[in-house]
Amino acid sequence: MSRVAIVGGGWAGIAAAVKLADAGHNITVFEMAPQLGGRARSVAGQDPAWPHDNGQHILIGAYRDSLALMQRLGAEPCEALARLPLALPYPGEPGLRLPPGSPLVSFTRGVLAHHGWPLSARLGLLNAAAGWLARGFRCDAALSVADLCAGLAAAVKRDLVEPLCIAALNTPAPKASAQVFLRVLKDALFSGAGGADLLLPRRPLSDLLAGPAATWLGPRLRLGYRVQEIAPGWRVDGESFDGVVLACTSTEAARLTADLAPDWSATASALGFEPIITVYLNSPGSRLPAPMLALRDGPDAPAQFVFDQGQLGGAPGRFAFVVSGAAPWVARGGCAEAVQAQARRELHWATPPVIDRMLTEKRATFACTPGLVRPPHRIAPGLFAAGDYVLGPYPATLEGAVRAGLAAAQGIGTGANGAASGSPTKTP
Numbered sequence: 001m002s003r004v005a006i007v008g009g010g011w012a013g014i015a016a017a018v019k020l021a022d023a024g025h026n027i028t029v030f031e032m033a034p035q036l037g038g039r040a041r042s043v044a045g046q047d048p049a050w051p052h053d054n055g056q057h058i059l060i061g062a063y064r065d066s067l068a069l070m071q072r073l074g075a076e077p078c079e080a081l082a083r084l085p086l087a088l089p090y091p092g093e094p095g096l097r098l099p100p101g102s103p104l105v106s107f108t109r110g111v112l113a114h115h116g117w118p119l120s121a122r123l124g125l126l127n128a129a130a131g132w133l134a135r136g137f138r139c140d141a142a143l144s145v146a147d148l149c150a151g152l153a154a155a156v157k158r159d160l161v162e163p164l165c166i167a168a169l170n171t172p173a174p175k176a177s178a179q180v181f182l183r184v185l186k187d188a189l190f191s192g193a194g195g196a197d198l199l200l201p202r203r204p205l206s207d208l209l210a211g212p213a214a215t216w217l218g219p220r221l222r223l224g225y226r227v228q229e230i231a232p233g234w235r236v237d238g239e240s241f242d243g244v245v246l247a248c249t250s251t252e253a254a255r256l257t258a259d260l261a262p263d264w265s266a267t268a269s270a271l272g273f274e275p276i277i278t279v280y281l282n283s284p285g286s287r288l289p290a291p292m293l294a295l296r297d298g299p300d301a302p303a304q305f306v307f308d309q310g311q312l313g314g315a316p317g318r319f320a321f322v323v324s325g326a327a328p329w330v331a332r333g334g335c336a337e338a339v340q341a342q343a344r345r346e347l348h349w350a351t352p353p354v355i356d357r358m359l360t361e362k363r364a365t366f367a368c369t370p371g372l373v374r375p376p377h378r379i380a381p382g383l384f385a386a387g388d389y390v391l392g393p394y395p396a397t398l399e400g401a402v403r404a405g406l407a408a409a410q411g412i413g414t415g416a417n418g419a420a421s422g423s424p425t426k427t428p
C-alpha cells in the first residue's frame with residue numbers, strides 16, 4: 001500500500017480516489033471548498049428542503065463510467081436520474097424524437113419521422129451522418145462544427161446541430177471543435193442502445209455523487225483545505241506522499257506545477273473558458289409540456305433550454321433556464337430579466353414567472369475550439385492530472401472528468417511511471 005494525495009474533490013478527484021482506494025492505496029483527498037462536487041454541486045438557498053444546483057446538469061446514457069461510479073458509491077442511477085429517450089421538443093413543436101431501438105435504426109426512424117423538417121433536409125442529415133459513420137467519426141482537427149455542418153439544411157442546423165453543440169461543448173458552433181462534436185455524436189448515437197437517452201437529475205446535484213462520496217471517504221477527506229504547494233518527492237504542503245493526483249481546476253493545476261513542470265503548466269494555463277448562466281424562475285402551479293424543452297436563443301432570448309424541476313422531483317413550480325456560451329450575457333448584464341421576458345413570450349404560465357435566483361459560473365468549461373492543445377494526464381513520474389480539461393476525446397463534461405480521474409489513478413497505480421505502484425518514490 002502507498003500513500004496518494006488527491007488535490008480536488010470534483011467528479012474527477014472522486015473517481016481517482018475511489019479507484020485508488022479500491023486498488024489498496026492509502027488516499028487523502030484535499031478539497032478547498034466546504035463540500036465536494038466542484039462544478040457539479042448544490043448551493044444552499046433560503047429553503048433548505050430545495051437547494052439550487054450551481055447549474056442544471058444533463059447526463060446521457062453513454063456516460064458509462066459516471067454511472068458506474070454513482071452505483072459504486074450507492075447513489076442508484078436509476079432512482080437518482082430520470083431516463084428519457086432523446087427528444088428536442090420546442091414550445092408548440094414536437095421536435096426530433098428518437099424511438100427506442102438499436103442506435104442506427106432509431107436515429108434513421110427519428111429523423112425520417114420529423115415532419116417539421118422538409119424531406120430534403122431529413123435526407124441531407126441522414127446522408128451526412130452516413131458519411132461521418134463511414135469516416136469513423138473523425139475529421140480534420142482544424143474544422144469547426146459550423147464548417148462540418150455547412151451543407152445541412154438551415155432548419156437542421158437551427159433545431160439540432162446548434163443546440164446539441166452548445167449543450168455538449170458549451171461553445172457556439174462557429175467556434176466549436178468538429179472533431180470533439182463528432183466524438184460526442186458517436187458515443188451518444190452509435191455506442192449502443194440507450195446511449196443517447198437523456199438522464200436528468202431527480203435529486204439535488206450534490207446527492208448524485210458528492211454527498212455519497214463524502215460519507216464513503218470519511219476521515220480520508222480534508223475539506224476547506226486549499227493545497228498551496230507540491231514539492232518533488234512528493235510533498236503536499238510539506239506532507240509526504242508516494243504519488244499525487246492533481247484533480248483541481250486547470251488554473252490551480254497550472255499554478256501548482258509552474259516550477260515542477262513548466263511546459264505542462266503553460267499548456268494548462270493557456271486554456272480559455274466559456275461561462276454558463278442558470279436562471280431559476282418560480283411560477284407556482286405551472287407545468288411545462290415536457291420536463292425539458294429546447295428554446296431558440298437570439299439577441300433578446302438568452303436561454304437554449306428550460307427544465308421543469310417540479311416534474312423531475314425537485315421544487316414544484318421552479319424552472320431552470322440554461323444559458324450556455326454565455327459570455328455575451330456576462331458582458332452585457334440583465335440576463336435574468338431577459339430570460340424572464342423570453343419565458344413570458346414563449347411559454348404558457350399558470351402564474352406570472354418571477355426571478356428566483358441567477359447563478360453564473362464564469363469558468364464553467366474550457367472553450368472547446370478546433371485544434372485545441374490540452375495537457376496530458378501524466379505530468380511527471382508519480383504526478384498525474386485529472387480533470388475535464390485533460391487531453392481526451394470528450395468536451396468538459398462529467399464523463400470527461402470521471403474518465404480523466406480513472407486514467408490518472410491508473411497511471412499512479414500501475415505503470416506509466418507511477419511512483420505509487422510499490423516502487424520506491426521517484427522525483428521528477
Ligand SMILES: Cc1cc2nc3c(=O)[nH]c(=O)nc-3n(C[C@H](O)[C@H](O)[C@H](O)COP(=O)(O)OP(=O)(O)OC[C@H]3O[C@@H](n4cnc5c(N)ncnc54)[C@H](O)[C@@H]3O)c2cc1C
Nearest residue numbers: 008010011012032038039055057058227248387388397398
Ligand atoms: C453551470 C454548469 C453546467 C454544466 N452542465 C453540464 C452538463 O449538463 N453535463 C455535463 O456532463 N457536464 C456539465 N458541466 C461540466 C461539469 O460540471 C464539469 O465538467 C465537471 O464537474 C468537472 O469536474 P472536475 O472534477 O474536472 O473539476 P471541478 O469540478 O472543477 O473540481 C475541481 C475541484 O478542485 C478543488 N480545488 C481547486 N484548487 C484546489 C486546491 N489548491 N486545493 C484543494 N482543492 C482545490 C475545487 O474546489 C473543485 O472542487 C457543467 C458545468 C457547469 C459549471
